Amino acid sequence: MSSNTAEERRKKAARTLQWQMLAGFVIGLTLGLATYMAAPDAAWVDQVTRYVTGPVGQIFLRLLFMLVIPLLVSALIVGIAEMGELRSLQRVGVRTLLYTLVVSGIAVVLSLLIVNLLRPGAGVDPADAQAMLANAGQGAQAILARGAETPSGMDAFLRIIPDNVIGAMADNDILAVMVFALFFGIGLVLVQTEQSRILLTAMEGLFEVTMRLIGIVIRLAPIAIACFMFNLAAQFGWDLLVRLSAYVGVVLLALGIQMFGVFSLLLLFLARRSPLRFFAAVQEATVMAFATASSNATLPTALRVAEDNLRLPRRISRFVLTIGATANQNGTAMFEGITVLFLAQFFHVDLSLTQQVMVMLVCILGGVGTAGVPAGSLPVVAMILGMVGVPPAGIGLVLGVDRFRDMCRTALNVTGDLVAATVIAAGEKDPPPAAT
Template sequence: MRNIPLHWQIIAAILLAVAAGVIGGPDASLGSLQLTAVYAFLGTLFLNALKMLIVPLVVSSIISGMAGVGGDKLEKLGGKTLLFYACSSLIAILIGLAVVNIIEPGGGDNRALAATISTSDPEISESLAKVEGRGTGDIVQVFVRMIPSNIVSAAANGEMLGLIFFSLLFGFFLARSKSEHAATLMHFWQGIMDIMTEITMWVMKFAPLGVFGLVAKTVAITGFAAFKPMLLFFISALIALLIHAFVALPLALRYLGGVSPRKHYAAMTPALLTAFSTASSSATLPLTLKSIQEESGVSKQVSGFVLPLGATVNMDGTALYECVAAMFIAQVYGLELGFVQQFTIVMVALLTSIGVAGIPAASLVAISVILGAIGLPLEGIGLLLVTDRILDMIRTAVNVFSDSCAAVIIARSEGEDTLIAAKP
């Protein structure tokens, strides 16, 4: 196994997991041992190991990146990063809007789906409880939490926006500091980042086992039969996500970054497969940093600034999905949306994809805000639960790929050669 590239190991694990989940189903067991419990155990161990790395890796990478870039370049680098993230998310949303208008997955026979929603269903009731009373005020509160009153508490609770804000400040003033101890601090944070990278490489040796557990559990519990009535919605969201991942972002890589999209896909394959199986941009961040630095050749200064920020605020796939989901629910309820309502969906999806990053059940909260903005019942969220897990895995991979594209394009704009530059 040692001689087999990691991405092939992960692909093999995913295929075996799908087979195990389909054949065994949710009730499969070996004697008294429930197989889904085994899958959950393997997946949870791997996911916890990745989450264990997030806080020290994010803090050290941002501080090291900021200190290495220097305070004078922050405004320029930060401006480029935020501009790319805003533009890529907007393009993703517009792609989703175009696809859902063309296919109309909620029209025709699927309009009868609205009558099938039962708020007495425990899963639907639980999901509605998470979003009940949510509104645009929740988005404002997330931005308030960007400045944490207690940085230790923010780290313990996984409030990444607060951690990122503190790390940016620390790195900025460390780069400008004239203190005799500044160099020592720079070496300290760089040392932590180097060690965290080594730990990441060790954890990733167990990735095939973790991926197998996560995917097998999902397939065993979800199955495929429930997808039939929602197939058109699933296909619409999938097509839009694929267009963004395989058309829009590669064009940006080629013409804005001057790099080979094919080489970048190859470099990012392990990270993308991990993002797909974990459905977590933050949990995938350690491997994303490793791949972008070692395989794509982006400097630690640029990647250490761009990627942790992107893992929290750049959600192309999520923003696209929010738009498609809201339009689908509107179609199911027979609501014809005009230009103003669709423009509202686009703008709210763009804002919520950033603003709800720190809220549990983030995509459901974001969709509930959109539904409230255009006057649709929250019960429509119940329609999304059947396909949500699989689409969550796919849109997370798109989120991670967008972050990596930003890192490469911004590195190229800063004059870095990278390892994937296109041949002249």
């Protein structure tokens, strides 16, 4: 009885937090738009965003990211070690990889069809396009600088394997850290001794402590969200949102079809689950992803939802969701592809079908290495733009609406990870009982 009461309290608190986050979103957006219309050029607005609302939002994200590395490492190590044997690890790992490639392929093909059918960037006057680029170019410089530092080709492949895991953690190199955790988990599977079991218990303790700390930090989410939305609305208002409404509409249409069309079919035919019940069960994780715009920050919530609401085997949910936070990013791949093709249309750069397919393939691979943090995909977009002859500084044109799109595609990414975990778990012949 007491455990049921505690569970009810936890669910009630989660629902309350969701409403608080929604309230923070609406309040921040309303105050920001009012400020933009009443005092668009006032000096105090810049002071408020620079010294009050901006730092508050950054503190919230920094607290989350401070805990992400220990969470990723402990969750992946424990998830692999709990599989018990390499044969089980190999089966789940291969199926997860194949699933990710196939579903990401579906996502980018869908994006390619929609953006060519609706052509959101067509019809813009070239002079207006250049004027907008001149105004937005300064805001794109930091992103371009980050993109220039991103390794490519063989260097990018070699960087996945860390020569110093502490250095990889310090650099926030998520993929390299995950490779280390993967090998460490395999080592715990191979070494079945009393000492290795003690080490596994320590990793489980690290995971539980990190989850608890992140739960405390999440309580600050409503305030942080209000600050994020105030900054966005106060700085950009409705002008850029109206100019790019067609582009935003195409992105949301593609994400919506992937979310409620493709995912529903996967759940029905591969996982044998009701899509309506699934979406109702994962709404807490979806809302958290939408609010924070970070797959990594949402990982603790997604892990709890997978175990408590979906009743998935813990060994599978921890493995698939931890991998998916960086690798299985359908929303990011779709956003990158649509953005590149939109800006190509915007600047009257004609891309052949072969070039467009190449862009989409790069987006699939880029989605694997994109950091699961807000705006983590923008350097990849800038790199692809330069590759196909579109002015890379054009990325500045979409900065005004990136936060909202980032929130939407992150919601798709996290929901897609939960769909993947559900499908992979359904394919296991004799999965162990889910944690209670």
